[in-house]
Amino acid sequence: MVAFAEWLAETQAAIRGERDAVVPCGECTACCTSSQFVHVAPDETDALAHIPDEVLFAAPGFPPGHVLMGYDDNGHCPMFVDGRCSIYAHRPRTCRTYDCRVFAAAGIKPDAPAIAAQVGRWELDVAAPEDAAAAAAVRAAAAEITAGSPTERAVRAVMSARP
Numbered sequence: 001m002v003a004f005a006e007w008l009a010e011t012q013a014a015i016r017g018e019r020d021a022v023v024p025c026g027e028c029t030a031c032c033t034s035s036q037f038v039h040v041a042p043d044e045t046d047a048l049a050h051i052p053d054e055v056l057f058a059a060p061g062f063p064p065g066h067v068l069m070g071y072d073d074n075g076h077c078p079m080f081v082d083g084r085c086s087i088y089a090h091r092p093r094t095c096r097t098y099d100c101r102v103f104a105a106a107g108i109k110p111d112a113p114a115i116a117a118q119v120g121r122w123e124l125d126v127a128a129p130e131d132a133a134a135a136a137a138v139r140a141a142a143a144e145i146t147a148g149s150p151t152e153r154a155v156r157a158v159m160s161a162r163p
Helices: 004-015 045-050 093-097 101-106 113-119 129-144 150-160
Strands: 038-040 056-058 067-069
Touching: 004 093, 004 101, 004 129, 004 150, 038 093, 101 113, 101 129, 101 150, 129 150
Parallel strands: none
Antiparallel strands: 038 067, 056 067
């Protein structure tokens, strides 16, 4: 179990693009199989070189060059092949920084049932005073954020929390 304040600092750094998220997913593939669109920015040339053009489309509301990768008829990422990511070493930034623990931290239920089931398993350590303060800050921020999807709200709560 990871200490909450440490997790918060690492997750904020990942969301800012300073590092990849380190998530103990184990065998979980809920984010890959839950009908999610994956944003890919134009500077992600390595990822774009490994994703077929036919599964990409212009990202509404973003500048030209930003694309979304859709999902197949089963709600799976098209790069999810034989139970794993076929481009893992080249995956988009969105995938590199995704951490479903933001939902648990913010107390926000995700839309996708498979992700919600995984979120229900996460426990972040709040035993130390700094961890309890950080957790309270995220929950307080989440309570103030009412607009947006569950993912947007959880991420904004995590990013705005200052213990």
